[in-house]
Amino acid sequence: xxxxxxxxxxxxxxxxxxxxxxxxxxxxxxxxxxxxxxxxxxxxxxxxxxxxxxxxxxxxxxxxxxxxxxxxxxxxxxxxxxxxxxxxxxxxxxxxxxxxxxxxxxxxxxxxxxxxxxxxxxxxxxxxxxxxxxxxxxxxxxxxxxxxxxxxxxxxxxxxxxxxxxxxxxxxxxxxxxxxxxxxxxxxxxxxxxxxxxxxxxxxxxxxxxxxxxxxxxxxxxxxxxxxxxxxxxxxxxxxxxxxxxxxxxxxxxxxxxxxxxxxxxxxxxxxxxxxxxxxxxxxxxxxxxxxxxxxxxxxxxxxxxxxxxxxxxxxxxxxxxxxxxxxxxxxxxxxxxxxxxxxxxxxxxxxxxxxxxxxxxxxxxxxxxxxxxxxxxxxxxxxxxxxxxxxxxxxxxxxxxxxxxxxxxxxxxxxxxxxxxxxxxxxxxxxxxxxxxxxxxxx
Amino acid sequence: xxxxxxxxxxxxxxxxxxxxxxxxxxxxxxxxxxxxxxxxxxxxxxxxxxxxxxxxxxxxxxxxxxxxxxxxxxxxxxxxxxxxxxxxxxxxxxxxxxxxxxxxxxxxxxxxxxxxxxxxxxxxxxxxxxxxxxxxxxxxxxxxxxxxxxxxxxxxxxxxxxxxxxxxxxxxxxxxxxxxxxxxxxxxxxxxxxxxxxxxxxxxxxxxxxxxxxxxxxxxxxxxxxxxxxxxxxxxxxxxxxxxxxxxxxxxxxxxxxxxxxxxxxxxxxxxxxxxxxxxxxxxxxxxxxxxxxxxxxxxxxxxxxxxxxxxxxxxxxx
Numbered sequence: 182x183x184x185x186x187x188x189x190x191x192x193x194x195x196x197x198x199x200x201x202x203x204x205x206x207x208x209x210x211x212x213x214x215x216x217x218x219x220x221x222x223x224x225x226x227x228x229x230x231x232x233x234x235x236x237x238x239x240x241x242x243x244x245x246x247x248x249x250x251x252x253x254x255x256x257x258x259x260x261x262x263x264x265x266x267x268x269x270x271x272x273x274x275x276x277x278x279x280x281x282x283x284x285x286x287x288x289x290x291x292x293x294x295x296x297x298x299x300x301x302x303x304x305x306x307x308x309x310x311x312x313x314x315x316x317x318x319x320x321x322x323x324x325x326x327x328x329x330x331x332x333x334x335x336x337x338x339x340x341x342x343x344x345x346x347x348x349x350x351x352x353x354x355x356x357x358x359x360x361x362x363x364x365x366x367x368x369x370x371x372x373x374x375x376x377x378x379x380x381x382x383x384x385x386x387x388x389x390x391x392x393x394x395x396x397x398x399x400x401x402x403x404x405x406x407x408x409x410x411x412x413x414x415x416x417x418x419x420x421x422x423x424x425x426x427x428x429x430x431x432x433x434x435x436x437x438x439x440x441x442x443x444x445x446x447x448x449x450x451x452x453x454x455x456x457x458x459x460x461x462x463x464x465x466x467x468x469x470x471x472x473x474x475x476x477x478x479x480x481x482x483x484x485x486x487x488x489x490x491x492x493x494x495x496x497x498x499x500x501x502x503x504x505x506x507x508x509x510x511x512x513x514x515x516x517x518x519x520x521x522x523x524x525x526x527x528x529x530x531x532x533x534x535x536x537x538x539x540x541x542x543x544x545x546x547x548x549x550x551x552x553x554x555x556x557x558x559x560x561x562x563x564x565x566x567x568x569x570x571x572x573x574x575x576x577x578x579x580x581x582x583x584x585x586x587x588x589x590x591x592x593x594x595x596x597x598x599x600x601x602x603x604x605x606x607x608x609x610x611x612x613x614x615x616x617x618x619x620x621x622x623x624x625x
Numbered sequence: 626x627x628x629x630x631x632x633x634x635x636x637x638x639x640x641x642x643x644x645x646x647x648x649x650x651x652x653x654x655x656x657x658x659x660x661x662x663x664x665x666x667x668x669x670x671x672x673x674x675x676x677x678x679x680x681x682x683x684x685x686x687x688x689x690x691x692x693x694x695x696x697x698x699x700x701x702x703x704x705x706x707x708x709x710x711x712x713x714x715x716x717x718x719x720x721x722x723x724x725x726x727x728x729x730x731x732x733x734x735x736x737x738x739x740x741x742x743x744x745x746x747x748x749x750x751x752x753x754x755x756x757x758x759x760x761x762x763x764x765x766x767x768x769x770x771x772x773x774x775x776x777x778x779x780x781x782x783x784x785x786x787x788x789x790x791x792x793x794x795x796x797x798x799x800x801x802x803x804x805x806x807x808x809x810x811x812x813x814x815x816x817x818x819x820x821x822x823x824x825x826x827x828x829x830x831x832x833x834x835x836x837x838x839x840x841x842x843x844x845x846x847x848x849x850x851x852x853x854x855x856x857x858x859x860x861x862x863x864x865x866x867x868x869x870x871x872x873x874x875x876x877x878x879x880x881x882x883x884x885x886x887x888x889x890x891x892x893x894x895x896x897x898x899x900x901x902x903x904x905x906x907x908x909x910x911x912x913x914x915x916x917x918x919x920x921x922x923x924x925x926x927x928x929x930x931x932x933x934x935x936x937x938x939x940x941x942x943x944x
Binding site: 273297300396397452454456457458461588591592595600603 | 781896
């Protein structure tokens with residue numbers, strides 16, 4: 182009966198820190214010992230014809246399953262058993278299963294949320310295989326940097342490589358072609374001022390300029406998109422990578438924040454944004470209720486299904502109108518368990534992710550391909566995304582999302598942007614709250 | 626009174642039986658008593674084991690973890706009171722506790738009042754369709770809170786039903802995305818709690834009121850007491866215990882609320898609806914600070930126990 186639920190929840194709450202972690206206590210010992218004993222592994226890029234079975238834990242599909250199929254087709258003696266866990270439970274459960282006695286051989290890896298696996302020694306330092314396979318040439322530099330960290334896994338872009346990407350994403354702006362045409366906007370915005378002008382015209386024509394899902398991540402993605410073009414990437418990258426002495430309280434971030442506040446005051450951001458979930462914002466845009474939506478390429482497939490040719494994409498335009506050099510993006514990445522019996526086979530799968538065959542699978546699954554030079558026969562919306570992404574990726578301009586900077590950052594970003602939207606938090610306070618979370622994690 | 630009538634009956638019946646037994650087996654000295662006690666424990670054992678394993682042990686473990694620094698994977702280290710010190714220094718905690726105190730008004734005070742009102746209106750007057758009313762008012766209790774939360778998020782949305790009704794009533798200027806409103810989100814959230822809890826309170830009070838001896842109402846009406854006075858002097862004292870229970874259950878729901886907040890506002894906008902349980906979740910699962918999360922959970926438990934004890938003390942039977 183529901184009657185007892187509050188009481189039961191009370192008990193559950195007592196256990197929030199424990200019930201799950203109870204099991205962890207039991208596993209912690211085995212996890213620690215794995216870190217202590219460094220195994221000697223003969224690194225090889227060729228794999229034998231002996232039958233081998235690997236398990237792979239993941240949450241993103243596509244592209245994972247299709248990539249597994251593609252790899253096992255090339256290596257029929259290899260069987261990879263997929264273990265799917267829904268996104269909300271993945272990060273919580275994967276830490277447990279990686280520290281268990283029989284972890285999956287390969288696991289989808291999130292360098293922010295799963296970083297504790299590194300100091301625990303539960304995933305392999307991929308350095309030897311990177312060298313043997315020549316991954317530095319095969320994978321985009323920015324894609325590897327964010328998966329490279331020091332032994333404490335607090336600072337990215339330095340130290341050892343712990344995973345490689347199997348699909349990339351990029352943040353940009355989707356637009357509704359017919360709404361822009363009705364509002365008299367002829368060209369795709371080339372500068373930030375053009376973009377603002379287009380939103381003003383849309384607003385004057387009685388339509389909503391932007392859909393923003395500020396209840397979840399949509400709010401700070403909008404801020405992030407502005408930061409990409411107003412900020413100095415030379416200041417942002419060290420900060421998000423956790424380099425000592427970095428700060429987000431810099432002029433570029435200040436400008437992005439004030440621009441966002443300006444958009445709120447001009448009525449470009451709807452007042453209801455703070456109560457809108459990401460899926461609702463996307464649905465509103467798809468239904469033609471707004472002219473623009475700032476989100477990642479992952480939304481492309483769904484938007485194309487609903488809107489057909491009526492949807493287009495551009496990267497957040499720069500202030501000067503010069504081609505965009507920086508855009509945020511993330512990856513679906515994979516790491517190898519330190520306890521696997523077949524590290525060379527697992528590494529061969531990782532190597533496969535950079536191949537042209539894998540590029541096609543990744544692209545068909547709605548991701549940007551790891552092999553940025555792969556020939557893709559993209560049309561329409563996908564072609565627009567690919568063009569933008571390829572240019573930025575090839576010039577090493579893909580940067581991580583700001584929530585990578587510290588584990589608690591997302592709980593500062595979302596409420597902070599909500600404060601900007603409700604005009605109750607100043608730009609200074611917002612940036613200070615982000616830096617506080619950064620300092621707590623990295624030390625000021 | 627119903628409780629007074631019920632209370633002495635069972636022990637009185639049990640007492641002579643036990644005494645008789647004792648006399649019959651009297652010659653065999655005392656061992657049977659001990660064996661009986663052992664047998665009693667045997668019956669209790671399954672429930673006790675579950676309770677110890679799934680309630681007491683996790684609770685004690687939480688207490689232990691609250692004195693450790695632990696990320697969930699690496700070996701934990703002793704932290705002493707550091708986790709508690711850190712929590713007390715965080716402004717967010719005070720705001721979260723304050724918000725949950727506000728929620729008590731909506732989860733507990735208003736539902737208890739509404740439950741009493743509905744009980745007064747339904748009791749003895751509705752002969753047909755009582756089951757209908759019970760089902761309708763109890764329905765929110767049967768639904769999972771996550772489903773309730775998502776449904777209300779839509780009802781409250783910019784073009785949701787709430788705003789449509791306001792528009793129809795000519796109050797179009799008041800429409801807004803209620804859960805996204807910086808000043809009104811907490812109240813909007815609280816009203817969802819009112820909706821879910823009122824039916825529960827009504828059910829408890831109706832059940833309690835049905836145990837009241839009808840002759841008391843007859844006597845009262847013979848003395849010339851109207852509906853209000855009957856309610857005030859017969860029904861209300863008759864459901865005193867149920868009011869306490871309803872108060873305790875709903876207050877715990879308010880203080881320890883998590884699922885509803887998690888799916889409707891997730892603490893937003895800008896932390897205006899943060900509640901302690903949400904902070905526990907974030908510390909444990911987003912920041913990987915198990916020690917800090919446990920310390921906060923322990924603190925929340927202390928707050929819940931303190932407030933619930935106060936309620937029980939205030940509503941105790943003074944006779």
